[in-house]
């Protein structure tokens with residue numbers, strides 16, 4: 001059976017990806033230090049290693065397993081934290097990744113490495129969406145800088161050392177198991193508010209748009225990037241793929257659809273726009289469809305209904321416990 005190592009497999013997106021590999025009969029190992037990931041998210045069919053990606057033991061594990069695929073999702077993924085503590089951000093996101101890539105280079109050069117990058121933050125705010133992979137990169141936070149740096153390393157390891165590297169650049173991922181933090185925490189936050197019967201707060205006029213992509217579709221895109229024939233390795237964008245819907249949805253529409261799907265009547269409150277927040281951000285996803293045959297399947301309405309159902313069930317289980 002093929003083997004995958006999923007870093008961040010106890011997290012939101014990683015746990016869905018682990019299930020995807022298990023469904024195909026793969027042997028799956030998870031590396032996660034549970035800093036934001038949860039034991040409850042660990043799939044029973046996978047082997048869990050409670051390790052930091054910066055630890056030599058993580059490198060040794062990859063050296064001994066020599067996996068077919070290393071899906072690297074573990075990260076410091078909070079943009080605000082990256083602004084407060086760019087050293088910690090870089091130590092996890094850059095040095096932690098290099099620890100793994102060096103192990104692949106020395107001990108497992110046939111491993112395909114799939115990196116979880118960001119289509120929401122890589123291109124910056126001064127673009128006219130939809131942003132294609134070739135859009136000029138203008139990272140505006142230490143988090144985005146660390147993601148772009150790793151993409152350069154991925155291209156370098158491919159070109160200079162012949163490693164099989166690929167970067168998937170996600171829009172705002174939402175769905176079951178999402179915590180109310182991170183780039184797309186708004187869906188989880190809104191679900192929580194509706195369950196408490198409290199108003200939803202929108203910052204600014206609510207016309208700002210984002211590319212909300214369902215977590216099951218994202219796991220599928222990573223699965224495709226992990227297993228399909230890829231374009232030749234080359235410069236930065238040669239093996240970079242946007243993963244989104246190609247649709248910019250306003251926060252007003254998001255809130256409205258979620259309230260409808262939840263069967264709720266909570267009001268919407270408006271608060272002053274937050275400084276530094278981009279007006280519009282969504283990605284062009286035609287490249288991944290052309291090259292790998294992936295496209296999103298879950299509509300926003302279906303995805304929001306699933307997210308709310310999951311949040312409500314979790315809430316009910318916690319109030320019984």
Ligand SMILES: NC(=O)c1ccc[n+]([C@@H]2O[C@H](COP(=O)([O-])OP(=O)(O)OC[C@H]3O[C@@H](n4cnc5c(N)ncnc54)[C@H](O)[C@@H]3O)[C@@H](O)[C@H]2O)c1
Pocket residue numbers: 007008009010011012013014031032033034035036037038051052053054072073074075076077092096116117118119120169170171172173174182183184
């Ligand atoms: N959620 C989004 O909208 C979004 C958008 C773009 C990119 N991404 C990227 O996707 C990946 C997964 O994000 P997520 O939303 O599932 O977040 P998450 O916080 O749920 O998952 C990250 C996982 O990494 C683990 N981790 C963090 N630091 C670690 C370390 N030093 N060693 C070992 N494990 C560590 C955490 O415990 C957690 O389980 C991240 O790389 C993130 O930057 C997410």
